[in-house]
Amino acid sequence: MKRTSALRVAALAACAAFLYSIASPAADSVKIGILWPLTGNAAAAGQASKAAAELAAEIVNHAHPELGDLPLAKTAGLPNMGGATLELVFVDHQGNPSLAQQLATRLITQDKVNVLLGAYQSSCSFTATAVAERYGVPFMVGESAALNITGRGFRWVFRGTPIASDYARTYMRFFTDMRKSGTTIGSIAIVNENTDYGTSVADAIVAEAKKADISVAIRIPYSASSSDVSAQVLQLKEKKPDVVIFISYTADSILYMKTMRNLDYRPAMVIGDDTGFSDPSFIPAVADIAQGAMNRSAWAIGKPGSTTYRINEMYKAKTGRDLDDTSARNMQSFFALADALNRAGSTDPEKMRAALAQTDLKPEQLMMGYQGVKFDSTGQNVLAATYLIQLHGSRYELVWPDRAATAKLQWPMKGWTR
Amino acid sequence: MRYGAVTLWAALLAYPLVLYNQFYWDIGVGLLLAAITASAWNIVGGYAGQVSVGHAMFFGIGAYAPLLVYHLWKLPPVAGVPLAIGLSLALAVIIGVPTLRLKGHYFSMATIAIAELIRIFVGTWDLVGAAIGLQGPAVGRGWWDLTFRSEIPYYYIFLGVLAVLLSVTAVVERGRFGYYLRAIKAGERAARSLGVPVQQTKLKALMLSAAFTSVAGSLYAIKTGFIDPESGFGILVSVQMVIVAALGGAGTRLGPLVGALVLVPAQTAINTWFGGGGTGLTYILYGGIILVLARFEPGGLHELWHRAAPLLRRRARAA
Amino acid sequence: MLLEASEVSMAFGSFAAVSGASLAVEEGEIVGLIGPNGAGKSTFFNCLAGDMQPTSGRIVFAGVDLTRTSPETHALAGIGRTFQVPATFEDMTLLDNVMVGAFLRYPQPEQAREHARRILGLTGLGGYAGQRARSLGTPGRKRLEIARVLATRPRLMLLDEALAGLTPTELQQAVALVREIHASGVTLVIVEHIMEVIMTLTKRVLVFNQGHVIASGAPESVVREEAVIEAYIGRGRRKRRQ
């Protein structure tokens, strides 16, 4: 029996060695490691953001004078670093936090990336940013909403995208504007899916509503995978709030609109907290029954000839679909990161971190509706903001704030034609 | 067998020094964690034949307790490990006494339902961070926080725990308790007629298994520094334990370790080659492996080896 | 008085499998339970072994009341039993099978192993200790089951058709083994259909029919009783529909 067990160990070692022969690192340039869910439940968003990041890298790496003063658009590559091009290394964490941690480690130690971007799900951002903090590698959070990703006293973590409290404040500013112009808003209702995204945004809205003394008639958490939502709609029908805010993913958003039509329930206004309402499949599915539904988006395609319009055309050519708000916010964080890399002038982590900390992009340098990109001591972009858009016909029109509006707000919403 | 086991342990000890690279250390740690979790499941699932598909309930408790003591009282996470073991033992008794009366499919289904019940409940419980989950200290306040920059300390801690678990399994295997477990798996009615106290033995096995599964959960939480309902109590956590143990050979001492040695690197390789490409191949691979395993060799690699060994020896002698 | 079962009844819903059966066994006896299929022998047998809890009646073994206790308690008290269809642990070796029984009396593995080896030798299976039970034929499995029960050092052994389905030579060897076990001081209650075995082995016989004990006594006299013949051959009465 002795010899065969040695044989067994040798066979195992051989097969393990074969599996370990993973790709070796590529040629040097500024490498950005990007962690997104390319499979699993959030694969659609991951893929869309991946295409957006690839497009952004193309824009930076090649000269695009027609894109106005978008940072690094006119030039090819990073001028302060001898035209070094950006090289993207994508990894798929499948929404699994421990895999995200493992892949973040791999990007830093194996692929020797200079900076990290990512993680979409808050759970994965938590673990990946912890790795970046331990290794001292700048990490730009492109999308995750959970508040305390940047609240843990980290030096190396930055977040370009607005967080839950920004959205909540935007809604409250909108409601106070509406009240000033005479519209009665007695109470609002919040319907949120019960994972980290929905919970953190709903919590923020409840807190901000208290400050803006707007009463919350009811808050209804639900599980996104539930097949039937009539119970929630009937609860809304009973409470009769003026405005209902939906913090939901794609399928549930569509289902809510259909169920509301089926149960003949139409509040004065419905606001979707992006995600579900911004999904490209939302409008075709419910355009005829959800006329006037509002949504928040920091991204507006804008008028033909504008920088945003051209970017959207380039994205459509690449993917066949319009750029959605989630991928656009990731793209904006990518540009802010590229701009900081250029200003740092070197791939030394401490220099890159300092450059990121001093970032101060003006609204006209952005493709998004932020008031700018400027990071506070916790790494959160304090100038992040968002527009409110409304479904007119089969397109979202920018209706608030008035200074950027391209169409008039319809209040109350029409919903479905009688 | 002695000679084989010694070389295997020597290889595991030397592994991080031979493959001196962060990435392989991380695979190593992942591999050990999978081996610990599967070996813990193996005590009740493999030896006693009580196929629990809800062991994530113990893994989750093990993972949540350390981060909870840190979250609430700023204690080092490792202080939560005894609490986790206690809670897991209590849960094992509470759900064990009624469900261990059930047989085969009923038992598996009851464990699935209970694990799902706990996952959804934890997801709505604010004290434990509801859906957002809990985070551990990202940067350690001292060595006691066990937040190491490199993976090597984790690797050897995990290896130590695996060694303890496998030696406990060895003691169990050789003693009356182990024989009684295998008798229960082979035929409960016959075992009872020989005086085997079936219910108490199954419960003891479940408690021992729950304690070690909870420790595995704590190790995961302390290393990852994050836990949420899905990664703690999700059904894929339970399924992974069963696959790793079954692939290696459920009901054998080194089966789960062998299963982890094959499955974890294969999974990482798939993630690396196809990960970026965005196809869920890993789980298609998992499904395929289990199907083939169940269809052709439920005994796993261990059984295959037993069948192949005589042939190899004969061919070796003939050559 | 080693075993005293009084007025034992077992009903499955409305169907009374056994009603009012009594049996008293002295230390060192060999008692036979006979009767046509479905007469309630096995049900009564299972009640004695603790596998089934009788709906009424009492079972006292060596002064201890075992009514409605678990099979484990019965085994611990000293009642061993075999199964009509052998329930050996297929994937375990013969030695391991017997060790499970041995562990009841010898908690330490070494002693249990040594005891198991001795029992295997005694029952003529010594040479196959390392084989898996799966590799044995029916006679081998029956012999292994007997060995396994012997390892628990029972004072009373219940054999459920342990000698059925054997070739003549295997039957002789099995009868010899049973005699040996009895000689070593174990009291036996056996359920059998083979009259020759009943005649040669048992001193006293109970005859079951439709759940009742219809006769008891020495095998020779009982076989001639009117009621017993009627039970086996029947007088044209159709078997009551299930």
Added chain:
Amino acid sequence: MLLLQVIVGGLLLGAVYALFSSGLTLIWGMMNFINFAHGEFVMLGMYVALVVVTWIGGGPAAFGLGAAFALFVLGVVVYLSLIRHVVRGPMLAQILSTFGLALLLRYSAFWIFSANFVSLPQTSLSGTVNLAGILMPVAQLVAGVVAITLTVALHLLLARTALGSRLLAVAEDRNAAMLMGIRPDRMQALAWGLSAGAAGIAGALMAIAYPWSPSVGETFGLTAFVVVALGGFGSVPGALYAGLIIGLIQALSAYWLGPVYKDIVVYALFAALLWLRPQGLLGRA
């Protein structure tokens, strides 16, 4: 008034639960075997409906039958290639076999159809009906009614027809059935076909009313377990009553306790059932 609406909605959905759960209970009663991939069969039924509608442009009848037939074939193939060999193996192999199948089907669907939620384009069944103040979407109404009729039909097939008695004979005692010239393998393959077919139609019916993605199979699988446990293992009528009850309980607990708790209530009921009455309402012990 609103309460009535909730009850009706719950019953309609419960009817569809009953349909696909009757498929699961048929297998369970017959082979004492749990198909952990049953939820995935429902999910595949939805995608077959989608393929039929988008490629062939068929109406509800077309994609309903299409889903039923496709899943029937899949059920038979799964039985012949996998279940037949595994059912005599150890318990671990039985449980792992359909678990592996579930993972394989779910993540292949991910690969082929991507992870996005999809829904059937507007079929002739959209719109709502107002019956005495209760607003019923036509899609859910049709789904519920068809589901009930099919479940009853399945029951009648088993209870009243010769084929049904042969199926039940094999369930009762496989060897005895063989002695009477019934071919158990063919009967069990047929049972798996019927079971998967019922799941397929249920999937197609659900697809009319609700959007779905490859991951919905898991929730349907667990729901089917609960319905079968409540209705009794192997009892199709039991599955019908239990399906309606579970649909009702889900709707009411979502309305009163809040939607997050409807799953908790159902799983808690399930756990309690397994302890108190493992054989369920009408099933055999």
